[in-house]
Structure formats: C-alpha cells, structure tokens
Amino acid sequence: MSNLENFRAEVSEWLKENCPPSMRTPMVEDEVVWGGRNAVYKNPESKIWLDKMGEKGWTAPALPKEYGGGGLNSDEIKILNSELFKIGARPALNSFGIWMLAPVIIEYGNEAQKMEHIPKILKGEIRWCQGYSEPGSGSDLASLSTKAEDMGDHYLVNGQKVWTSYADQADWIFALVRTGPKEPKHSGISFLLIDMADPGVTTKPITLISGKSPFCETFFDNVKVPKENLIGEENQGWTIAKKLLQHERNFISNFGLAAGGGGDGSKTKGVVGLAKTYLGEENGKIADLDFRSRVTEHKMKEHSFGLTLQRAGDEGGKASAASSIFKYYGTEHNKNRYELMIEAMGNKGFIWDGDEAESKEKAITRAWLRTKANSIEGGTSEVQLNVIAKRVLDLPA
C-alpha cells in the first residue's frame, strides 16, 4: 500500500470510531457550530465532534501541527475531505478565524501571537469577527477612519465598524484602524486584534432585506488595546488587509458551487429539482423548455466554474488575482441560481412566513434575498472587475 492509501485507511478507521452518529446526518440550521466562549451546543454530539476534530488538527488540516493544525499536504487533504464526504460528515466548525485570520497570523504574526491565537481558533474556543467596513468606507475601504492612538503601552481605539458578521456573538474582532492620520490613506492603517469583552466595545444587529442577518454595527468608545495585539508593523496593515481579503474571497467564491447533499434530483434541492417539481416534467424533462434551456446554461457555467476551481488547485493555487475571478464569478453565479429557483417556484417563492409554504420553501425565499449581498460583501463585483482589469490584464489606470 502506498503512503496515501495507508493514510486513507487510517482516516477511515478514525472516522468510524470518532464521528458521532448524528454528525453523519444532514446539517440542521440551528446545530451549525461556530464555537466561542458563549457557544451553546443544542446537540451535545456537535461538541464531541468539534473536540475530536480539533484535537486532530483537522478543523484546519493545512495549517502546521505546531499551532494545532493538521499539517497535511494537499493530497492528504483531498483524501480527508473525500472520506468526510463519504460518510456525510457535518463540518465540525465554521470559523472566520480559520477561513481568514489564521492564515494571516501565520504569515504576518510573531511567534507569541501564533501560539496565543491559532490553537484557540482551531479548537473553536475563541470566535472571531471581522472589522473592516465603516459607514463612510465601503468599496473605498482604505479611507477608513476608526482611529487607534498610541498611548505608550497601549492603543486607544475610537470609531465605528459596520457589516461585522456575528459581532454580537464573537469573542474577538480583527480590525483595521488608522494609526497614521497624517500618512497617505493606504500607509496609515494597522491590523489590530481586539477583545470584544474589553470596556467600550458595543454591538447592534442590522436587519437585511432577507428579514434577519448575522450583520452588526460595532462601536469602539475609548477602548484600550495592548500593543502586543498589533499584527505586523504599525501602518503596514493595508498589505495584511488585502491578503486577508483574498482568503475571504476564496471562501465566498465557493458559493458559486451548488451546495452538497440531496443533489439536484431531490424535491427542493437545487434548481433542476425545483423546476421539475413546480413546472412539471414531460418525459422526464423540465416541461417549460425555455426555462430548461436557461437552467442548462446555468448548470453548464457552474460545471465549468467548478472545473476552474479544481484547475487552480491543481496548478498550485496561485491566489491573489485568481481570488477576484472566483469571487466575481462565484457570487454572480449564486445570485443567478437563486433567481432561477425563485422563478421555478412561482408564487410559492414569495411566501414570507406562516404555514402556507414548507419551511424549506420559505428558506429559499430568504436565501434569495441574502444572495444579493454576496456580490457586495468582501469587495463588490465592480471592485473585483477593477482588480482583474488592472492586476491581471494590466490595463492602464
């Protein structure tokens, strides 16, 4: 047996012993695990599964073992994922810390910061949120004005962040702050880690067009932040911020792929299943031929997009500009998918509440509205197109 086959056997054996039975069933919305100091585990097996995976370092299989990661190479990660997929395992942990922050601390943080923060992220002990946008700084993020004044042994932070996802449930926030008010706008920004439990931090939820949302406003009122919480050098936060955005775009772009489980065949899963259910079938085909044609085109684009994500991985994942392509395409594609789903459902697609529609149907309605933010958050589609034009195609400013 080759090393990889051995590894597959080990993984399979370990999963057999350690993945609790209920963690092999489709995810239920209120059992999604985000971890953190205040996490409530409605299903106790979620916590067991998180701890087991956290111990193995498999919540972040690519990260180094010394910081609590799995230390696996890309072939081993593929095997781990395929074995998890095989048994229908739920994700042990959803985490902005893993998706965005940990890779950045690995790259820019000092040894003490790595040892302090990364293991807690990977074990789900500390939940993070992102403090980037401000009311006056959306697409023009570098114009941000939340200020951090140098007070000798600490920074004094004052200002407001917006679109901070799950800020009301997060333990810590990684924030962009202005430390160089006299510098040019890109050169006066620092990347700061702030404990949300510190005095002066408050949050307020934002309601979206979909009816609810994880988004908040976060306010900083004379918050004292120790200097050891600065990642990288003072006033070099913009470089780190951009790197983190690439990680964010990479995970948002996965929205472009249809969610796993159920497949397109089942009744309310996927746009093809919905079309056949609500528009009917003739000889096994979606009865409305115009709609069938549009769905097919959508699915073909999705197929090509999936192959492109795969190819980027096979080529060794040259990130940077590729992340803009994936973010742009993935989010626009996801919006289109939900438009098709809503259209397939007809008037069933607009039921907001009550018992006249199944909860799955109502969830699609809400999700349709939520997708409208996909091409805005993490850099708008227009910003991504600018990045592609300038950095990939080298078009003049």
Add this chain to the structure above:
Amino acid sequence: MKLVLNEELQFLKDTASNFAKDKAPVSHLRKLRDEDHPNSWDEGLWNEMIELGWTSILIPEKYGGSEFGLAGISVVLQELGKTLVPSPLFATGVLGVTTINQMGSESQKEELLGKILEGKITTALAIDEGSHHEPANTELTAEKNNDGWVLNGEKVFVIDGSSADLLIVIARTSGNKGDIQGLSAFIVDPSSKGINRRKVPTADSRNYANISFEGVTISVDKILGEVDGASDQIHKVLDFGRIAMSAEMLGNTEEAFAITLNYLKERKQFGVLIGSFQALQHRAAKMFCEIELTKSAVIAAMHAADENSNELERLSSLAKFQAGTTLHTVSNESIQMHGGIGVTDEYDIGFYLKRARVAEQIFGSSTYHKSRYADISGY
C-alpha cells in the same frame, strides 16, 4: 484527473506555438485567400507538420504512432488556432485517425493509419447533409448489390472535402432519417465515378466541399468495420473532433483577446489610452473570466477522452458550448473595441471573427450542445 498539462504536452504546445508564429502567422492565411489557393492550405507547411510527427499524435503505438492522445493534438490545434493556420491536421489527424481507429478492422487500421502517419494521404469525414449538424438525420444511402456497395445522396460542408485523398462517408444502411441506428462508414476514393465535388468558398477561407454521390459503386471491402457499425461509434468520433475543435477555438479566443488588449493599451482617444476606460475594462475582465472557464472545460474534456472517462460526452458538449459561447462574445467584442480599424480587411482581427462563426457550428452549435448536455444530465 489533474487539470494541468504534463511536460510532454507542454513541449508539444511550445513547439506548435513557435511553429505557428514563425511559419504561419495570419499573413499566411491571408496570402492563401488572396491567391484563391485551390486547396486553401499549403502543401509545404503540411509536409513540415508531417515531419514534426503531428499526424502520428493520435495514432496508437501499435500502429506506429506516438499515442500522445487527444490532449496532444488538442494543444497543437490550440496553438495553430492562435494564428488561424489552415491545414489538413484536423480532418486527417483527428477525424480520419479517430474514425479509422474506432471503426476499422485490424487490416484497415494497419493500412490506413500507416498511410496517414507517413503523410501519404489526407482524409475527409463526410457526415452532415443539412444546414445544421445532426448525424441521426443521415439520408445518403448505401445499398449492397453484386458489385459491392452503391452510394446515393448528398453531403455538405465536408471539411477538406475538395482536397482529401480519401473520403470517409457516413451512410444509411438501414432505418430512416432521424434514427441514429442503421449507419455505416465507407472508405471512398473521391475520383470514383458518380462523385461530384464542389468546393464551397466560405467566410473563413478554408477548404469545404459539397459532394454528390450518384450511383457510386465501391467494392464490398470498403466498408469501415461492420454493417450498421458506425451508429455506436459516430458520437465518440465526433466528440474527439468536437473537443479538438474546442481547443482550436480556445486558441482563436486567446489570441483575439490578446490582440485586443494590446490595442486597448496603445490606442489613445480624448488624450488618454482607451484601456483606462472602466466601460471597456469591465467588459475585458468579464471576457477573461469566460476564457478561464473555457480553458478548464477544454482541458477536462481532452483528458476525459484519453482516460476513456464515462463523462466524455457531457464534457465534450460542455467544452464545445463553452468554447462556442466565449469565442462568440470575444470575436464580437474584439471588433467593437478596435473601432473602425476592426472592420477593415487590412487589419487581421476580422479573420478571427470569420473563423469563429464557422468553427462554432462545426459538429454542433452551442445550442445543439446545450440541448445535448441537458439530455445527458437528465434535466
């Protein structure tokens, strides 16, 4: 299946890239067009391709070929597509080789593949009969009598049809129009009595012929493989052709886009480079995304062919659709972004558009392949 090119393929691609740039820039095609060349391809250039071993790429080692597979010939055609090089490589090196290899008997393979490999013959696959590609609609008949097979009917838009030394004719040996069953393939000498070949001048200045068959009698051993045997194989042969054509179209797309980007970086209006206009930048960025998707689909499809994957049909249709729709957009935008000079014959970009539309409809338009993909996927 890794969606990358190995060293061997990369080497073939680089060789073809240098060949196209050095020996056959677009001026080569322009010259053939301007002199109204009878074959629409150059014999000297073709001999150089034979010397380079390109006719042997798809031929199995067993018959003396190099067996670099569909991926091998696809990357070559992709590079030739960048300067729109006309040659018999597609009709002979892809369609001829694949049809004979898929359908022929052992002795037919040995004889014919050997001749192709050595560059002794070129071939043409005569399949379409109407204005749109649909193999099941074959009406040209082959009937057996005491002298052999007798062919009656009409083929249109046969690629290299007026220059090929050998025609491979798809004919109906049973069943009716609309039925994919009942088809057979025949090896026909184009100088046979009863054959009338008419070269069709086309927008892309390549070699196509409409060919009528009136009581064309060929000996009984000229059937390629079994009676009614083409039905099961024809789509596989066509899928190889579709994928290789998608690769050529990708090359066309990449180069038309590159030429256009360069133009955006040098053309000034209103005192600035037009490439600084966001309206043009965003359209260029969107095209770039589609080109990336096309690359992925083409690479996946050509590897699927070589790995005998059961996804071949779906990926073939995906590649042809993706290449077709992307090239359609890019060829139109290339003209528009060039402005006035884009619609002059003196400038090369128009050649890319003319080739684009013809290639889009070869062996099934984007609409055809969208519909086929939907059927295969059970939509």
